[in-house]
Amino acid sequence: MKQQFSASDKPTIGVEWELALIDPVTRDLVPRAGDVVALVAASHPDIQLEREFLANTVELVTPVCHTVPEAIAELDKAVTAVKEAADTFGLKLWGAGSHPFSDFRNQPTSSKGSYAEIIARTQYWGNQMLIWGIHTHVGISHKERVWPIINALLTKYPHLLALTASSPGWDGIDTGYASNRTMLYQQLPTAGLPYQFQNWEQWERYMKDQDISGVINHTGSMHFDIRPAGKWGTIEVRICDSTSNLKELAAVVALTHCLVVYYDRMIDNGEELPSLQDWHVAENKWRAARYGLDAIIITSRDTDERLVTDDLKDLVETLRPIAEELECLTELNYVLEIIETGASYNRQRELFNKHGSWYPAVDAVIAEMHQ
Numbered sequence: 001m002k003q004q005f006s007a008s009d010k011p012t013i014g015v016e017w018e019l020a021l022i023d024p025v026t027r028d029l030v031p032r033a034g035d036v037v038a039l040v041a042a043s044h045p046d047i048q049l050e051r052e053f054l055a056n057t058v059e060l061v062t063p064v065c066h067t068v069p070e071a072i073a074e075l076d077k078a079v080t081a082v083k084e085a086a087d088t089f090g091l092k093l094w095g096a097g098s099h100p101f102s103d104f105r106n107q108p109t110s111s112k113g114s115y116a117e118i119i120a121r122t123q124y125w126g127n128q129m130l131i132w133g134i135h136t137h138v139g140i141s142h143k144e145r146v147w148p149i150i151n152a153l154l155t156k157y158p159h160l161l162a163l164t165a166s167s168p169g170w171d172g173i174d175t176g177y178a179s180n181r182t183m184l185y186q187q188l189p190t191a192g193l194p195y196q197f198q199n200w201e202q203w204e205r206y207m208k209d210q211d212i213s214g215v216i217n218h219t220g221s222m223h224f225d226i227r228p229a230g231k232w233g234t235i236e237v238r239i240c241d242s243t244s245n246l247k248e249l250a251a252v253v254a255l256t257h258c259l260v261v262y263y264d265r266m267i268d269n270g271e272e273l274p275s276l277q278d279w280h281v282a283e284n285k286w287r288a289a290r291y292g293l294d295a296i297i298i299t300s301r302d303t304d305e306r307l308v309t310d311d312l313k314d315l316v317e318t319l320r321p322i323a324e325e326l327e328c329l330t331e332l333n334y335v336l337e338i339i340e341t342g343a344s345y346n347r348q349r350e351l352f353n354k355h356g357s358w359y360p361a362v363d364a365v366i367a368e369m370h371q
Contacts, residue, residue: 006233008139017060018132020094027362029102031055039085055108068254068328097181097241100169100358104130125187132242137234138260147197152263152273158288158297164240165292166344178292178345194224244368251334258319
């Protein structure tokens, strides 16, 4: 089963940002994405929006961009149009990894055959996918570079997740996790950590097996946390929770862009890319989901450990020259601001602990999107 890969001459960038519609009075989610998408399409035909798995979700999609500021400008334009359309229906936008109390049984999926098939197959867990994320695509020049770079990116999984973790609440309780979305999503049979393939041929053999066995009949692909997007000639990084504001989104998109280019340059220079054992990668994913910016992560194959924020500070310094070249140094430096002030899960949990209710936290997330 040959896997198409339309290689990109340059490390272009594209971003998909999943947002939900919310009633500012009840603070619950509202399944009116179809109405909002139609209204934006009529008034702004140049803006690309997609209806997603849930009928309450709108996905903002950039065109192919060359810099992070260009991508963020496209998202700024799109989110402004979506806000205006949502206001028409008395709704606001929700940007977080999940919702702290909305009942998944009251949130229908979009009317698309493949979504119905997913629910039919996955049942209870598929019905619970009340979650939203960020997908960052970076162009790759040759398919044989894809898996070495993906494996290297897995060593930075906890860094990317900790910065955007924004889903501490679920079913009315504080889960104790920074990103409960991460734990929920991996329950689906086609989701979770990718296997660390060594080359494109191994990936093709794997996908052939998935096709023959029927695993991907209902989805068409594997929904790994990082995966090849062959149609676009990119690596797609799907680790992050959705954010409530463009600044935090810009930070993680810049970090992702710089990391991919950094590892691509290592290949050019004949250097060995970093990797971790599968069990260390899985442990780091869990630690970041559980502890967020307070996670102590495994940084080497020798099981050295370090606070993720200390490692992030050094990483920003290492990537600074590439960020200058890619014109995203300002956005990369936002990483340091998140380390200093905290991520969304910190802010939500603090309000929940103070008031004993998720309402103030929901109001704060809405306000960050609409300020």
